[in-house]
Amino acid sequence: MAPLHTLQVEVNGQDQVLSVQPRQHLVDFLRNELGLKGSHLGCEHGVCGACTVEVDGRIVRGCLTLAIQTQGCKVRTIEGLSNDGDVRDLQESFIRNNALQCGFCTPGMVMAAKELLERKPDATREEVREWMSGNYCRCTGYHAIVDAICETLAERAAKSQKVKA
Amino acid sequence: MKSPPFDYCKPAALGEVFALLGELGDDARILAGGQTLMATLNMRLSEPSILIDITGLSELRGIRVQGDRLYIGALATHTDIEQSPLVAQHAPLLAQAAPHIAHRAIRNAGTWGGSIAYGDPAAEWPCCLSALEGTIHLQGRAGVRRVSATDFFQDLYTTALEPGEIVVGADVPLATAADWAGFDELARRHGDYAVAGLGISARFQGTVAHRVHLSFLGIGPIPLRARRTEALLAGKTLDTASIEIAVASLKSELDPLPDLTHTADTKRHLATVLARRLLQAAHASRAAMPA
Numbered sequence: 001m002a003p004l005h006t007l008q009v010e011v012n013g014q015d016q017v018l019s020v021q022p023r024q025h026l027v028d029f030l031r032n033e034l035g036l037k038g039s040h041l042g043c044e045h046g047v048c049g050a051c052t053v054e055v056d057g058r059i060v061r062g063c064l065t066l067a068i069q070t071q072g073c074k075v076r077t078i079e080g081l082s083n084d085g086d087v088r089d090l091q092e093s094f095i096r097n098n099a100l101q102c103g104f105c106t107p108g109m110v111m112a113a114k115e116l117l118e119r120k121p122d123a124t125r126e127e128v129r130e131w132m133s134g135n136y137c138r139c140t141g142y143h144a145i146v147d148a149i150c151e152t153l154a155e156r157a158a159k160s161q162k163v164k165a
Numbered sequence: 166m167k168s169p170p171f172d173y174c175k176p177a178a179l180g181e182v183f184a185l186l187g188e189l190g191d192d193a194r195i196l197a198g199g200q201t202l203m204a205t206l207n208m209r210l211s212e213p214s215i216l217i218d219i220t221g222l223s224e225l226r227g228i229r230v231q232g233d234r235l236y237i238g239a240l241a242t243h244t245d246i247e248q249s250p251l252v253a254q255h256a257p258l259l260a261q262a263a264p265h266i267a268h269r270a271i272r273n274a275g276t277w278g279g280s281i282a283y284g285d286p287a288a289e290w291p292c293c294l295s296a297l298e299g300t301i302h303l304q305g306r307a308g309v310r311r312v313s314a315t316d317f318f319q320d321l322y323t324t325a326l327e328p329g330e331i332v333v334g335a336d337v338p339l340a341t342a343a344d345w346a347g348f349d350e351l352a353r354r355h356g357d358y359a360v361a362g363l364g365i366s367a368r369f370q371g372t373v374a375h376r377v378h379l380s381f382l383g384i385g386p387i388p389l390r391a392r393r394t395e396a397l398l399a400g401k402t403l404d405t406a407s408i409e410i411a412v413a414s415l416k417s418e419l420d421p422l423p424d425l426t427h428t429a430d431t432k433r434h435l436a437t438v439l440a441r442r443l444l445q446a447a448h449a450s451r452a453a454m455p456a
Contacts, residue, residue, distance in 0.1 A: 057271040
């Protein structure tokens with residue numbers, strides 16, 4: 001067994017200092033060491049997107065990131081994002097549109113959509129589909145998911161129009 | 166699956182990286198974005214004893230103009246390249262190719278240098294470097310050496326990288342007003358490994374193409390330049406007749422490797438579909454310009 005390394009990382013606004021095995025990836029760290037079970041592990045080789053979390057403001061695959069690589073970083077998971085309220089409108093839109101069935105992919109979907117809402121507020125439906133192509137829904141509820149995101153984009157656009165006017 | 170155990174270190178200087186590589190040899194692997202390495206570790210296709218994390222080396226970062234070249238440091242992420250105004254202005258081929266690389270969460274972590282060092286013939290950066298005839302900068306204990314993309318990509322996942330060396334960056338020529346660049350690929354799902362892809366870098370005078378570089382991904386064991394077809398297009402206007410000559414030539418020149426789900430014939434066909442689309446787009450863009 002390789003020696004343990006000390007990891008200091010901020011997770012959902014709280015400083016954490018723990019000993020980790022170098023081989024432990026970020027989602028195992030979040031789930032097993034911190035009890036944050038919202039980030040899911042599907043394929044564990046970067047294909048499904050269920051493990052999507054945010055590191056220093058950008059979404060990454062939690063299964064393709066070592067916990068030790070987040071030394072000194074700010075990590076945010078679906079738990080933190082939900083509590084911060086940044087995507088309350090998106091979450092409500094998911095519910096309204098029945099954009100989740102079993103719910104396994106949902107945290108990853110919401111994390112991925114969050115960055116889209118921030119970076120591409122004027123995204124077309126086609127661009128939403130391309131952006132979300134990195135996240136699998138094994139219930140195949142893609143249309144409802146894309147609907148939910150498009151609706152949120154439209155709501156936010158209408159709101160910012162109102163603020164400008 | 167879970168990765169086998171390994172140790173980890175994050176050197177603060179390049180010299181330490183070379184010392185570790187010298188000492189540990191093949192037991193050590195370089196970790197940058199990890200978007201390929203982590204997957205191979207999780208699937209236990211690779212069992213290094215230690216990962217050397219190079220992301221602490223600020224000298225490997227940055228995108229800048231150096232003389233008549235655009236230099237991109239090994240640690241630039243795909244997203245950095247996708248969003249860089251310098252890349253959009255000076256290397257539009259790279260800007261066009263970037264959104265095709267995997268998915269956003271992967272582009273946020275995966276790096277330029279990692280993609281080059283891995284040398285996957287289905288990857289976008291090797292294809293673009295081959296189209297643009299870029300130069301790879303390698304560094305080891307003996308110093309820096311520069312290798313052209315043509316000499317760097319040698320065979321399937323095999324590059325000119327020597328033991329103890331790492332990719333520190335790569336540069337491409339600055340695009341001029343006479344240059345046209347186009348990139349497209351065909352994949353089952355956007356961002357997945359493409360069945361076939363094509364990067365074109367062409368130089369025009371008016372509507373006449375002086376030189377056309379056709380670089381295919383997903384077709385051969387390396388990013389594949391169709392040099393015979395390129396020669397046929399040199400000095401031609403890319404009208405329908407020239408394009409059909411090019412397509413016929415590609416059918417005999419390309420000898421694709423089949424994959425699990427696509428035959429060589431399918432890949433050859435899709436390669437010509439891409440060639441026709443992009444060459445038409447190149448011609449249309451030149452024909453629309455004021456003489």
